[in-house]
Amino acid sequence: MRPDTLIFDFDGLLMDTESTLLESWRWEWRRHGLDLPLDGFFADHGGNVNDQRYAALAAAVGKSYDQTESHSLRTAYRDVLHERLEPAPGIREWFDQAAELGLRLAVASSSPRSWVHGYLDRAGLLDRLAVTACGDEVEAHKPDPAVYRLALDRLGIAPERGLAFEDTPHGVAAARAAGLRCVAVPNAYVAVDRFTAADLVLAGAADAPLPAILDKIS
Known part of the structure; x- marks a missing residue:
């Protein structure tokens, strides 16, 4: 699907x-x-x-x-x-492409809601999300899948309809445990060979447009 x-x-x-x-x-x-x-x-x-x-x-x-x-x-x-922190390279383009494709967007983070919402709002990305699920809203953090399950519940969708994006192995593990497919975009502090559980590994968000990613995942 x-x-x-x-x-x-x-x-x-x-x-x-x-x-x-x-x-x-x-x-x-x-x-x-x-x-x-x-x-x-x-x-x-x-x-x-x-x-x-x-x-x-x-x-x-x-x-x-x-x-x-x-x-x-x-x-x-x-x-x-x-004060000078911006979305990672390629992220704004992904959000724009998602809108063109009619895809809904969400965030599932182990960080507190105030932290996540504050920075996303300042970057102009918060109002482009259908839902968020944050670490202070669940009992356990990634690799526990609780925050992804909360996001899915708020979205009202089955895992098969979603695709997760993560930068750490424990994030990938959480997404997979929730039944989601997962694209890994490893951060600079994690070895790429630790992402064997991901369905797709990218060097960065600017490396591939969303339509190409969806073609590879589907």
């Missing part, structure tokens, strides 16, 4: 908030004269893991570490980075 609804992840796919996250943490470690270790920085599941990141920094800095100040400074720096 040819899909008539596209369901997108948000962070790292529609907007590259993964790079700004990493840069904000690098900046905060450098402020203490330290280099951020990258091993284990990106979790293999959705949701917020900043408590573990702050704990690692606290252990490296020692007793002088002030987490409240650290969080305030880091998030302020990330806000500056986000």
Whole structure:
């Protein structure tokens, strides 16, 4: 069956908030004269893991570490980075092509609703979505399929009518567990060979127009 609804992840796919996250943490470690270790920085599941990141920094800095100040400074720096953040290359074109094809669009993200809606609204993409499903609306995060099942329920469709787009292996696993086909657009911090469960793997959203993707998936 040819899909008539596209369901997108948000962070790292529609907007590259993964790079700004990493840069904000690098900046905060450098402020203490330290280099951020990258091993284990990106979790293999959705949701917020900043408590573990702050704990690692606290252990490296020692007793002088002030987490409240650290969080305030880091998030302020990330806000500056986000002032110029735009949708990833090719995403606006995909949204335009979807409209031309009469496809409905949705977002299924492990991030909170306020985060997802805030950035999509600023980018002018929020009102182009039929529904969203977010991490603070479900009990478990990806790779659990709960957020995709919520999106499907709000859309009122069977999984066969949808096509998911993800940038991480745990996102692909969540989509597949919900019964969806999935196109992977790996972010820069995940090895491409980890996306064997995806139906199609692209180097980037700008690499293929939607009609060509749908032809390959159908």
